[in-house]
Amino acid sequence: MENAALLNxxxxxxxxxxxxxxxxGKVESINPSACKLFGYEATEVIGNNIAMLxxxxxxxxxxxxxxxxxxxxxxxxxxxxxxxxxxxxxGSRFPFRLGVSEVKYSGRKIYTGFIHDLSxxxxxxxxxxxxxxxxxxxxxxxxxxxxxxxxxxxxxxEEISQSLEKEKELSQLKSRFVSMASHExxxxxxxxxxxxxxIGKYAQQLENPNITxxxxxxxxxxxxxxxxxxxxxxxxxxxxGRVEPxxxxxxxxxxxxxIAEEMQLVAKQNQQIIYQHTxxxxxxxxxxxxxxxxxxxxxxxAIKYSGEDTFIEFNTEINERNLIIVIKDNGIGIPDHDQKxxxxxxxxxxxxxxxxxxxxxxxxxxxxxxxxxxxxxFESKVNQGTSFILxxxxxx
Amino acid sequence: xxIKVLVIEDNNDIRESxxxxxxxxxxxxxxxxxxxNGVELAQQxxxxxxxxxxxxxxxxxxxxxxxxxxxxxxxxxxxxxxTAKAERVDYRKGMEMGADDYLTKPxxxxxxxxxxxxxxxxxxxxxxxxxxxxxxxENLATASGNGAAELKALIAGRKINxxxxxxxxxxxxxxxx
Numbered sequence: 001m002e003n004a005a006l007l008n009x010x011x012x013x014x015x016x017x018x019x020x021x022x023x024x025g026k027v028e029s030i031n032p033s034a035c036k037l038f039g040y041e042a043t044e045v046i047g048n049n050i051a052m053l054x055x056x057x058x059x060x061x062x063x064x065x066x067x068x069x070x071x072x073x074x075x076x077x078x079x080x081x082x083x084x085x086x087x088x089x090x091g092s093r094f095p096f097r098l099g100v101s102e103v104k105y106s107g108r109k110i111y112t113g114f115i116h117d118l119s120x121x122x123x124x125x126x127x128x129x130x131x132x133x134x135x136x137x138x139x140x141x142x143x144x145x146x147x148x149x150x151x152x153x154x155x156x157x158e159e160i161s162q163s164l165e166k167e168k169e170l171s172q173l174k175s176r177f178v179s180m181a182s183h184e185x186x187x188x189x190x191x192x193x194x195x196x197x198x199i200g201k202y203a204q205q206l207e208n209p210n211i212t213x214x215x216x217x218x219x220x221x222x223x224x225x226x227x228x229x230x231x232x233x234x235x236x237x238x239x240x241g242r243v244e245p246x247x248x249x250x251x252x253x254x255x256x257x258x259i260a261e262e263m264q265l266v267a268k269q270n271q272q273i274i275y276q277h278t279x280x281x282x283x284x285x286x287x288x289x290x291x292x293x294x295x296x297x298x299x300x301x302a303i304k305y306s307g308e309d310t311f312i313e314f315n316t317e318i319n320e321r322n323l324i325i326v327i328k329d330n331g332i333g334i335p336d337h338d339q340k341x342x343x344x345x346x347x348x349x350x351x352x353x354x355x356x357x358x359x360x361x362x363x364x365x366x367x368x369x370x371x372x373x374x375x376x377x378f379e380s381k382v383n384q385g386t387s388f389i390l391x392x393x394x395x396x
Numbered sequence: 397x398x399i400k401v402l403v404i405e406d407n408n409d410i411r412e413s414x415x416x417x418x419x420x421x422x423x424x425x426x427x428x429x430x431x432x433n434g435v436e437l438a439q440q441x442x443x444x445x446x447x448x449x450x451x452x453x454x455x456x457x458x459x460x461x462x463x464x465x466x467x468x469x470x471x472x473x474x475x476x477x478x479t480a481k482a483e484r485v486d487y488r489k490g491m492e493m494g495a496d497d498y499l500t501k502p503x504x505x506x507x508x509x510x511x512x513x514x515x516x517x518x519x520x521x522x523x524x525x526x527x528x529x530x531x532x533x534e535n536l537a538t539a540s541g542n543g544a545a546e547l548k549a550l551i552a553g554r555k556i557n558x559x560x561x562x563x564x565x566x567x568x569x570x571x572x573x
Contacts, residue, residue, distance in 0.1 A: 183451075186480035187407055190502040194413030197505040201420055222502055 017096075017115035021050045023108065025066050034115055037096070039089035050113075055087040078102055078111070083118060095122045178236040182229045193222045224356065231360040234293075235345060238367050245287035245371045252323070253282040256316050259292060263299045269308040273299065279318035286323075286392060290368040297361045298327040298388045304355055306331030306385070318394065325390040333382040342378070351382065365390075398424040399516065402443040404434030404460060405478060406452045410501070414447065414478075417505050418512075431455025435463050438470050444519075445512055447499075450479040450490070461493050474515040478503070 011018050017034025021027050030045050038045070038053055045052070051062040058065075069075060076082075081099035088094065099114040196218040203211040237243050260275040267273060295314075302312045306329040313328040334342060338349040343366040348359040362376075369376045369390055380386035401423045405411035408429070415425040426441055428434035431448075432455045438446060446464070450457035457477055464470040476497040477490045487498050496518075497511050 183480045186501040187410065190480075191407070191409040191413065193502040193504055194410060194417065198413055198416055198420075201417070201505075219504065226502055 017113075017117075019045075019050065019053075019113045019115065020103075021111050021113070023066070023070070023110070025050045025062060028110065037088075037094070037115060037117055038086060044089075053086055055085050055093050058084070059087070086115070094119050175236060175240065178232050182233040182236075185225070185229055189222050189225060192218065196222070228358050228360075231358055231364060234364050235360055238364065243290075243368075243371060245290055245368075247285050247287055247372075249283055249285050250288055251282050252284045252316055252318065253277050255288065255292070256295070256314070256325075259295050259299070260314055263296065263303070266300075267303050267312070271303060271306070271308060271310055271312060273312045273314055275314045275316075277316045277318075281318045284318065284323050284392075284394070286372050287368075290372060294365045294368050294390060295325065295327070297365045298390075301361060301388075302327055302329035302331065302386075304357070305329065305352070321394055323392045323394060326387055328385065328387040330385040333384055333386055334378070334380040335382055339378075339380065343376070398422065399445070400424045400426060400441060400443040401512065402426045402428065402434065402438055402441065402446045404428040404431060404446065404448040404452075404457070406430055406449060410449075410478075414508065417508060421505075421509060423512075431457065431460045434460050438464055438473070439467060442469060443473060445474045445476065445515055447476050447478055447512075450477055450481060450486070458489070458493060461490075461495060465494055472519075474519055476511055476515060 011029075011031050014031060014033055017037045018029075018031045019027060019034050020029045027045050027048055027050055030040075030042050032042075035042050035045070049062070051059045054062060065076070069078070078100045081097060083095060084098045085093045086096050095118040097116040097118055099116070101112050101114075103110050103112055196215050200212070200215045203215070234243075256275055256277070260273050264273050299312065299314060306312065310330045313326070315324075315326045315328075317324045317326075332351055334349050335351055338347075341347045342349070343362050344359075345363040346359040347363075348357055366376050369392075372392060374390055374392040376388065376390050378386060378388045399422075401418050403411055403415050403418070403425060405414065405427075406429055411427055411429065415427050418425045426437050426443060428437050431452050434446075434448060435455070437443075438460075448457045448460050455463075457479070461475055461477075464473065464475070474496045475494070476499060477495050478499050478501065479486065479490075480501045481487075490498055496515050499507060499511055
């Protein structure tokens, strides 16, 4: 009896529900856990068919299940267990794991069902499912926003390529304009120049100094404009990458001496260009045309931005490593805040407004110098003067 | 006799002013307002020197130069391009085609006249040189009684093969070294 009491205590206190039924499916016992699970009092269940705890369609088919098992001996649940649905008294359903064992007892068969509530697990599972579907939604959303981003990027790319196309067109237009200007402006300039020459010739016998003066002014103006056109053309060719230096070996002393003489002719009243060379060697390997252009430009600036009765120093030096060319004047100088922009195209220092110029010269000089692997720098003080220093590595 | 200059230029102002400057300097000037006319006038008048614009409708300056160089009568006439193109590539193209000089617009009287004079001087020197050569040949041919025979012998005796052997020998010596 002791044993029976223990067994009973175990059953009564088990967490899982335990129900026993007879061969016909009638409930013989139900423990408190099972009652709680299904929401019935034990007395409401005992004596009734187990089908009352089953939802449709199991409820209707339960008798058939039992018959089939008893005839075929083929178990679907017994000894195996499976997940099924239970029907509570209030009509709600809940999932549980049902384990059924067959018990032969006092010459008859009863079946014991162990009911392990799966509500919580199911809930967790459902939550998991929910999470999954939520995740999928999230992924879908993200994918969508990614697609949108990609689309926007595509659009931006198109916009960029469009503006690039526009930029190219503009650049071509500019290129065509520069080329047109430098060619087409030359024809009327030629007319002006030649007519000025002829006026000069016809006016010779009049001996009127004013006519000579004005013809000089016209020729000067034509010369200036031609210079500007040449600068435009040089810049255009530089930007199109059409300037390729041709390195040849030549005598720097002779070359620089000639330039100094040439520039002396266009210097102001009593401006003296003094050329000096330091070093034993005098042969260099550079592009003569480009270098000449650089030096003429720098001496031209020195002439332009310094007054009458001044010296312009033009020094060259060849040492073991470098060729250094210095052009120093005592002119108006370059204001400090303008210095960093000095080599930009079309930039002119603020103290030059009374002196004509395009702001292209130094830009071109700097580019020519770098095409010949050279560098340009300068030192300047306002109203004291400026030195430009070109240096090229010696390549023997 | 005045020196004849042919100016081929489609722009009236430039052509007329250039012609006027040249006339005032003492040249005789023939004017052509386009390339085709220029070629015709060159063949008709055989000028001493030709000034020619490059960019002209129909036949441009390069075309004029090409046509004139095909005709032996006009091929040796000094040819100077007048052009608004200031790029080195254009300059090179003109020179490679056989132009003698190149004036970039706008040019003035000094550039114009010195270009013409230096071309004419060069031509004169060449002319003097070749006429001297011809004179020498003639002298040789008439100097002795059988000058013609001697000249023939001289021509036949030009040791071309010997010249080549010397070259080869020199080269061998060079490689030996």
